[in-house]
Amino acid sequence: MGLPARLRSLLTLGLSDLVSDSNARMEAIDARLEKIESDIAGLKSLVRTRDDRAQKKLRAGFSSLLNMISILPQLDIDGVLPPFPHTGFEITGEEAVFLFQLIRRHRPKIIMELGGGTSTVLFAAALRANGTGRLISVEHDEAHAKRTAQLLEQADLSRWVEPVTAPLTERRVGDRVFSWYALDPFLRDLKDKIDLLFVDGPPGKMQLLSRYPALPVMAPHLSSRAIVFVDDGGREDEMQMIELWRELEDVSFEAEPLDFLPHAPVLLTMAGAEARVPELRLAHEERDERADPVVASASRNI
Numbered sequence: 001m002g003l004p005a006r007l008r009s010l011l012t013l014g015l016s017d018l019v020s021d022s023n024a025r026m027e028a029i030d031a032r033l034e035k036i037e038s039d040i041a042g043l044k045s046l047v048r049t050r051d052d053r054a055q056k057k058l059r060a061g062f063s064s065l066l067n068m069i070s071i072l073p074q075l076d077i078d079g080v081l082p083p084f085p086h087t088g089f090e091i092t093g094e095e096a097v098f099l100f101q102l103i104r105r106h107r108p109k110i111i112m113e114l115g116g117g118t119s120t121v122l123f124a125a126a127l128r129a130n131g132t133g134r135l136i137s138v139e140h141d142e143a144h145a146k147r148t149a150q151l152l153e154q155a156d157l158s159r160w161v162e163p164v165t166a167p168l169t170e171r172r173v174g175d176r177v178f179s180w181y182a183l184d185p186f187l188r189d190l191k192d193k194i195d196l197l198f199v200d201g202p203p204g205k206m207q208l209l210s211r212y213p214a215l216p217v218m219a220p221h222l223s224s225r226a227i228v229f230v231d232d233g234g235r236e237d238e239m240q241m242i243e244l245w246r247e248l249e250d251v252s253f254e255a256e257p258l259d260f261l262p263h264a265p266v267l268l269t270m271a272g273a274e275a276r277v278p279e280l281r282l283a284h285e286e287r288d289e290r291a292d293p294v295v296a297s298a299s300r301n302i
Helices: 005-075 093-106 118-130 142-154 184-188 214-221 236-245 278-291 293-300
Strands: 110-114 134-139 161-165 168-173 176-181 194-199 222-230 254-257 266-269
Touching: 005 093, 005 118, 093 118, 093 194, 093 222, 110 118, 110 214, 118 134, 118 142, 118 161, 134 142, 142 161, 168 214, 194 214, 214 222, 222 236, 236 266
Parallel strands: 110 134, 110 194, 134 161, 194 222
Antiparallel strands: 168 176, 222 266, 254 266
């Protein structure tokens, strides 16, 4: 005996609703599974990326350390070394070696650095190794200047440094206004010419072209053999800054990008191509030798 038509209809509808509801839940489960699979793939990619970054940082850290080890005996610092990391704001071990050897060979009588810290200790140690010279260290942050002074004192390097704390004030250069070091009173009394200008301040995050005033303001105080080291030369601000410097009247220079160093600094030789410093010539020779040892060896013997 068959079921009444009405009961069959109700059962069919109920079964249909049950099947439809099950299908909807399965679709929702499938969507969640797809989302989980996508998230897992993203996490795997992120882990791989972070692992690559970690390896690059580790390799860079070893490079910085090995370079510092190579000049430790010459630094002759009996105390705590300041940090020479491979990233961040401080100069790296590779830059430290280049700058130390640059000072040893160029033998500047006066160095001025715009922005002190690790570089201050390095420059003072290089001057002490030369047995002559003076470092003028300009810093706007009093707390940072105090920390640097402590590093110099514990390394017995204070006598090689003339610290200048110069707050940042409004400075007009051409048609632009910058927040820059209040150095006018100091510069008026500066009798000696500067042989090496290290440009690493004020902080770039403060304003566009933050370090632009360095050359327009300091050019009259540079010696005929002066060189200018621009840190962070790979940044857009510094690249634009150097191009704008080329437009300055009565200022001419040869710019040499130091792409083989971290931070991609740029070295300006104010006296022209004939005054290229030995470090650059040696760096180019080493790079040429890696490319073609026979040609490089022949060029050195010419």
